[in-house]
Amino acid sequence: MTNSLHRRGSVEDLKGDFIIFAKTDRLNVKGSKPRLQKFFQMSLKYNPVNVGVNHDYGSENPSIDQKYSAIEDGSIVAVVFDNTDDLIKYLEEVKEEDFGISINISGLVEEIHECCKKVGITRHSIEQSLGVHGATDRLPNRDILEITTMCGHGMISFNLIKKIIDYVKLGKMTPEEGAKVLAKPCLCGVFNPARATQLLERIRVLG
Structure with missing residues (x-):
């Protein structure tokens, strides 16, 4: 997988x-x-x-x-x-x-x-996630989940994301700068900083 x-x-x-x-x-x-x-x-x-x-x-x-x-x-x-x-x-x-x-x-x-x-490639197979089960009420909100799940090893903490969101909302950091900070803990390199920038901008605009 x-x-x-x-x-x-x-x-x-x-x-x-x-x-x-x-x-x-x-x-x-x-x-x-x-x-x-x-x-x-x-x-x-x-x-x-x-x-x-x-x-x-x-x-x-x-x-x-x-x-x-x-x-x-x-x-x-x-x-x-x-x-x-x-x-x-x-x-x-x-x-x-x-x-x-x-x-x-x-x-x-x-x-x-x-x-x-x-x-011109023939796909060999498909793997799909069946979702997250269990005590899902303990999960953070959608905004945080959309960012943290971009690191498959869970290395980007909820608290770090909350802090970056606060900084972006207060104008202390641009969405691009915030995305770069969030990308650092994901050492396997599958984090998408371009998408993170868009998500942070959306959160900033919506307040």
Whole structure:
């Protein structure tokens, strides 16, 4: 499964939120580093809003070069796009390269289906979230959930989001600045700062 299955939001919001993963399996881990590095490097031409590699960077906010250097055999590389045009262009090159490793795309099923159709890719399978069950009354409000679920490992705390929302409402921070702060704890790199900026702006306007 992917840790990005539980992202919350309206259909319109999620039309600007796509993650493409490259992931090896037991049989093709050895020698996968160059292919994963190329997958990462290729993506930078297509305006990704975030890229990530599963690696423990400590408390550091890693640069693009640090993320690239962290790639090794068996790494999981994630690239985030905020539109289908760039995603399709990237998918076309990924298809041409034929990396021989698993490629997963996370987002609205209908949108991804159309992207695959335009590129000439036949979808292998679909995984869908069945939602959140249990004591859901203990969850925070929708605004906070839409932001925190963009980090599949739950590294962006509710309290940090509340603080950033307060700063944005008070004019102490722009939505763009707030989104950058919120992106830092998500070390796997699947957080979408472009979408977070839009969400913070909506919250600011609505008060």
